[in-house]
Amino acid sequence: MADTKNQNSKDERGKTAPGKSPSRPASMSPKDFAKFSQFIYAEVGIKMPPSKKTMLEARLQKRLRYLNLKDYHTYCEYLFSSEGMERELPHLIDVVTTNTTDFFREPKHFEFLSDNVLPLLDSRLNRRRPLAVWSAGCSIGMEPYTLAMVLSEYAAKNSGFSFSILATDISTQALEKAVNAVYEEERVLPVPGPLKTRYLLRSKDRSRRLVRIVPELRKAVRFRRLNFMEDFSFRNPLDIIFCRNVIIYFDRPTQEVLFHKFCRCIAPGGFLFIGHSESLSGMDLPLKQVAPTIYQRI
Template sequence: MPSLALTSRPIEDDGEDHLSALDFGRIAKLIEGEAGIKLPPGKRLMVEGRLRKRLRVLGLADFASYANFLFKRNGLERELTHLIDAVTTNKTDFFREAEHFDFMVSTMVPLLLKARGERNPLLKIWSAASSTGAEAYTLAMVLDDMVAQRHDFRFAILGTDISTQVLAQGRRAVYPAEMIAPVPPEMQARYVMHARRPGPRREVRMAPELRRYVRFAHLNLMDQTYPFDRDVDIVFLRNVLIYFEKADQEAVVARLLTHIRPGGYLVLGHSESMIGTAHAVRQVAPAVFQKL
């Protein structure tokens, strides 16, 4: 009995509408140039799935019409924000890589306060790829808990992201109820509000006492300058540089370091632990660097 060869059909042969390889390449090049994010050919189906809603919103019949709208009908200027929102990955969790928050409590904050030598100083913390705000609000919970125990400092948190959609959610501070599972019960009791009349999908909201510590702003890390303070104490930039080319990684780290005060800290994701070692920093914990 002869063997049967198993072959896979090209994407275009499955009867569905698809981005042509040419149009996907043009969009991928655009996204890399604007946001620093690489979209290899294997991401084509993912991009299509995320863009189908944009086709419906714009009343376009197929992906060829969408590409024509972007590149030939001068639609790029008003569509770029929506395109970036659609294709960027916004994975986030409360208390993600929790050891970083433990190290902040045990080491970073005490050393920063000792170096400042001021009465009731203001610590500035920046979540530089904040997504929907889970990291920023985790920082707020941890620091507010510290303030309640120490009573010797104040803090303010900035969350920035390239996606306007996730920034809007961060400002609303509303999340699916299951998302707060990693938050310790005592913190849930203090900082998380539940609806009196839950809807079909249970949601929670961060308490106003917590929200007042956090503000959100739009930022493209590929911009040559960042319009924010240059005396930040701690910058969290976790699990985003892995999507960038090496040269872009180093450039982003260099720009962020100009916003960190001497002795301040840059916190990267554990998979990014070697990024930034070419700069004037010293590694003080896994993926944690102190500016010299």
């Protein structure tokens, strides 16, 4: 985070004079955009072609205002300084990543999970250990909490069944919201009525129109920061991976590398769920399709 003590004084990073807000910055130079683009691709795997220059400028304006920086070039110099790499990089990542999500998004996935996947894996595991689930690219937590609801419902009907959910994202800002587990009432509209009653708490101040996930469900999900571009592994194989509407932001070679990493983490017979706008077509992966955008490890 930026040093707020020095925000009202001009310094070597080009901050404005006290009490003055920076005007709308001039357009980012092609050289600076190329530097940002190459760095973002290397750091988080997201392609930033020239067509996204205007989008990047718009998203960075808030950071320029917060830091009182006069233009994109000054921000670029700050970001690539040792201080910027330490303090500003997490904010840049928050800016360029997209956190579109919802409860029970693509509901047929959760129907297939409840009706087909859980009974199959439960019988194979024979209660020897908890079912291991990973929500990869969890955003602000709606997907892993949906999974926790579905798994808790199955556990209530099947004595001895247990599970663990790991939820990861690259955005520290998104993870903070996920851990807090507070959402506007309109965001939980897709949650079925009986599940709302069991798993959601309304704010005491009803005018705020907020709900919070119940403590027992919050305890069922572990949140961690993870960058797909880095090497990652798990101590034990995973039974289910949900990675939906995440890889669409990567180019094809990066997607294939990432899916090979996922396959190394999934136990034989385990399942991978991807988004309906995504495809594994043409990739040589040890997976067989069992339903639209649902694959089983072979």
